[in-house]
Amino acid sequence: MRRPFDLIVFGATGFTGRLVAEYLQTTYGADGRLSWALAGRNLARLEQVRRELGAGETLPLLEADASDARSLSRLVGQARLIVTTVGPYQLHGQALVTACAKAGTDYVDLCGEPAWMAAMIPQLQAPAQRSGARIVFSCGFDSIPFDLGVMFLQQHARETLGVPLQRVHGRVKVMKGGISGGTLASALATFEAMGRDPALARTMADPFALTPGFRGPPQPDGDTAAWDELAGCWTGPFVMAAINTKNVHRTNALRGHPWGEDFEYDERRVAHNEWHARGMARTARLQNTMLGVGPLRRLLGRFVLPQPGSGPNLQQRESGRYELLFVGRTPDARVLQATVTGDRDPGYGSTSKMISESALCLLGDVDRSMTRGGVWTPGAAMGMALVRRLQQRAGLQFSTLAPADPVSHPIPARTPA
Numbered sequence: 001m002r003r004p005f006d007l008i009v010f011g012a013t014g015f016t017g018r019l020v021a022e023y024l025q026t027t028y029g030a031d032g033r034l035s036w037a038l039a040g041r042n043l044a045r046l047e048q049v050r051r052e053l054g055a056g057e058t059l060p061l062l063e064a065d066a067s068d069a070r071s072l073s074r075l076v077g078q079a080r081l082i083v084t085t086v087g088p089y090q091l092h093g094q095a096l097v098t099a100c101a102k103a104g105t106d107y108v109d110l111c112g113e114p115a116w117m118a119a120m121i122p123q124l125q126a127p128a129q130r131s132g133a134r135i136v137f138s139c140g141f142d143s144i145p146f147d148l149g150v151m152f153l154q155q156h157a158r159e160t161l162g163v164p165l166q167r168v169h170g171r172v173k174v175m176k177g178g179i180s181g182g183t184l185a186s187a188l189a190t191f192e193a194m195g196r197d198p199a200l201a202r203t204m205a206d207p208f209a210l211t212p213g214f215r216g217p218p219q220p221d222g223d224t225a226a227w228d229e230l231a232g233c234w235t236g237p238f239v240m241a242a243i244n245t246k247n248v249h250r251t252n253a254l255r256g257h258p259w260g261e262d263f264e265y266d267e268r269r270v271a272h273n274e275w276h277a278r279g280m281a282r283t284a285r286l287q288n289t290m291l292g293v294g295p296l297r298r299l300l301g302r303f304v305l306p307q308p309g310s311g312p313n314l315q316q317r318e319s320g321r322y323e324l325l326f327v328g329r330t331p332d333a334r335v336l337q338a339t340v341t342g343d344r345d346p347g348y349g350s351t352s353k354m355i356s357e358s359a360l361c362l363l364g365d366v367d368r369s370m371t372r373g374g375v376w377t378p379g380a381a382m383g384m385a386l387v388r389r390l391q392q393r394a395g396l397q398f399s400t401l402a403p404a405d406p407v408s409h410p411i412p413a414r415t416p417a
């Protein structure tokens with residue numbers, strides 16, 4: 001398939017899209033082996049981004065609007081792969097991903113909107129299989145470090161124990177960074193959609209919403225404060241668990257359930273102590289209640305929360321970082337642990353590197369005979385090839401801990417009463 005560009009960054013004028021363009025420009029340049037272009041709905045704004053990047057006319061600009069199917073079909077026919085940061089995806093994403101699925105154009109995004117993904121998977125699967133397009137949702141902080149972290153630990157289990165871990169706990173020990181207006185807009189769009197259609201709330205609460213035709217066993221409840229006997233600490237709810245846990249189960253399903261059909265997974269934040277964990281659970285309940293009230297949500301979205309286009313500044317991005325712990329056990333109680341760390345703030349500094357390297361991994365490292373056309377998770381589509389690439393280029397570290405290693409926490413945890 002001869003196309004003018006290897007990849008196009010759609011949404012390059014947005015907060016995250018600019019960071020993706022900046023990463024590609026500084027890491028790969030615009031006149032090297034990678035041929036790529038910037039795309040968006042406004043050429044003048046794209047020109048400004050190109051000027052700010054210090055890139056000349058060797059970096060082409062392409063105009064397309066997410067609501068104009070003809071402009072999108074022209075766009076996707078020009079590249080082997082589209083990187084899109086045009087969100088909320090449930091508002092602006094459908095026509096683009098559909099055009100990619102039909103045209104055989106690979107696609108990576110930053111979608112953290114599982115109800116939309118659940119609706120799109122059955123629509124996209126057949127056209128993507130026919131055309132050979134590999135559609136990979138969730139190539140940012142949600143859900144790459146979690147999806148690959150579980151996969152990495154399970155690979156370690158297979159190599160050292162010969163069996164998979166039936167139960168894995170994903171624990172967020174450190175997460176330092178800010179949030180963009182675009183991410184908040186996506187969260188608000190999800191609450192709006194649930195307000196219009198209560199069935200979506202059931203989809204959001206269903207750990208198997210992204211594995212059509214398969215339901216595993218009941219999964220642990222993530223909404224309360226709880227003592228974690230495997231990690232040896234108090235834990236509270238983690239806001240992105242509802243996204244990541246679904247992607248982790250989808251990876252297991254897409255790979256033919258190598259971790260078992262009875263696999264259990266949950267995600268939580270590590271708390272300093274019991275009272276901190278209870279405070280986390282109260283805050284999460286309060287946020288959900290407030291965002292569930294339409295007029296209050298709209299007021300917050302309009303006047304209080306950061307607006308689309310804005311996000312954490314350079315200093316916040318560069319001083320950010322994250323540290324995740326994965327602890328799992330076999331049915332006969334053997335325990336293994338692994339950590340995943342990332343430099344830069346998770347949502348933007350690290351995410352812009354993760355989505356860029358996912359695009360390059362799909363284009364260059366993953367054989368089409370292994371990963372055929374269809375709708376994928378990052379872990380199922382790229383697996384250990386992506387782990388290697390992210391370690392070499394994107395500031396992530398995947399490490400196993402010896403079974404005897406104590407699990408260290410920022411503040412010593414209390415044992416439960």
Ligand SMILES: NC(=O)c1ccc[n+]([C@@H]2O[C@H](COP(=O)([O-])OP(=O)(O)OC[C@H]3O[C@@H](n4cnc5c(N)ncnc54)[C@H](OP(=O)(O)O)[C@@H]3O)[C@@H](O)[C@H]2O)c1
Nearest residue numbers: 013014015016066087110140141142180182183186308309
């Ligand atoms: N998974 C993760 O870890 C992660 C991390 C970061 C972000 N995200 C997601 O990424 C998305 C973008 O976030 P952000 O903060 O970068 O948002 P943003 O700053 O608001 O950027 C949105 C982009 O979409 C473009 N856009 C909007 N409507 C369009 C249309 N009709 N046609 C073409 N382009 C259109 C905007 O173009 P204009 O400049 O012309 O308005 C802008 O370039 C959100 O959905 C967010 O949730 C996910």
